[in-house]
Amino acid sequence: MLDATTAQPTGLPQRPGVGYKPQHYQDILEDPGSVAWLEIHAENYMGDGGRPLAQLRHLAERFPISVHGVGLSIGGEGPLDAEHLARLRHLVGWLNPASFSEHLAWSTHDSHYLNDLLPLPYTEVTLARVAEHVDQVQDSVGRRMLLENPSTYLAFAETEMSEIEFLTGIARRTGCGLLLDVNNVFVSATNQQSDPESYIDAFPMDLVGEIHLGGHDADxxxxxxxxxxxxxxxPVVDPVWALYGRTIARAGALPTLIEWDNDVPDWPTLRAEAGLAADVLDHRVGVTA
Structure with missing residues (x-):
């Protein structure tokens, strides 16, 4: 277990970053705008050689890189996939990213992989299992990880604690940090008819090492x-921008990622979203929410 007595540091600048997409490679090099760092999905870079890794190595010479995993199934009932963990350890080893994070979710059952990030009940039993998995990951990759709050669509009847209590409990037991996805807060609160501002006000900002912002579909x-x-x-919607402003007013400047993984726009559009995050960071720090 890592030491959890201090706030979660990362090597990322306290400025906006974006999720890297190969079609933006040349544009990023020529005109990054407000973008100060890049995030990749670990599973896209676990192969050997080829253009993707060559481009990533080049970008890593110019920008701090955050590695975000989506396939560990850290909330799953079974043991972590040893081969997947070994590939992740190899990637983190040669890339030496400024930050590493994973989702609080599960995506495996027996030997089957489910192409989704599924929620889990917040119980003492689940907390102990997830904490064990987090310890295993951190011991394997040799660094502290951030754990991201999920977007949820329902609540489990057997839940014994709030999501914030669950996340805080894992962080305190393992020494991991937290990744606060503000859009996920808004999505979950809307779907479960709760107050997103109260969630932000109660969140342990001293444990947050990175923020995510993204868009959602309404139905x-x-x-x-x-x-x-x-x-x-x-694009990020206005209520999420407002919630982000409230977050930054509480926490101060934090590395902030713009996520846009589907129907990916051209570079000027994505760069402009990062510019909006930069405006919030520049104007909301020190403002009382």
Whole structure:
């Protein structure tokens, strides 16, 4: 277990970053705008050689890199996949990223991989299992990781604690930090009819090493109530920007990622979203929410 007595540091600048997409490679080099760092999905760079790794090595000479994993199934009931963990350890070893993070979710059952990030009940048993997995990952890669709050669409009847209590408990037991996805907060609060501002006000900002912002799709459920889907396919909406401003007013400047993974726009559009995050960082720090 890592020491959890201090705030979670990362080597990322306290400025905006974006999720890297290969089609933006040349544009990023020529005109990054407000973008100060890049994030990659670990699973896209676990191979050997080829243009993707060559481009990543080149970018890593210019920008701090954050590695974000989506396939460890850290909340799964079974043991972590040893081969996947070995590939992750190899990637982190040669890339030496400024930050490494994973989702609080599960995506495996027996030997099957499910192409989704699924929620889990917040119980003492689940907390102990996730903490054990986090310890295993941190011991394997040799560095502290950040754990991201999920977007949720339902609540489990057997839940014994709040999501914030669950995340804080894992961080305190393992020494990991937290990744606060503000869009996920808004999506979950809307779907479960809770208050996103209260969530932000209660979140342990001293443990946060990175923030995520992204877009979502709006729908309705079978009863006609609002249903938001965390799609990463649209611009960040105004209520999420407002929630982000409230977060920064509480926490101060933090590395902030713009996520746009589906229906990816051209570089000027993505760069402009990062510019909006830069405006919030420049003007909201020190403002009382």
């Amino acid at each position: 309705t459920d079978d009863q006609g109530a609002p249903l938001l889907i965390d799609s990463h396919a649209r």
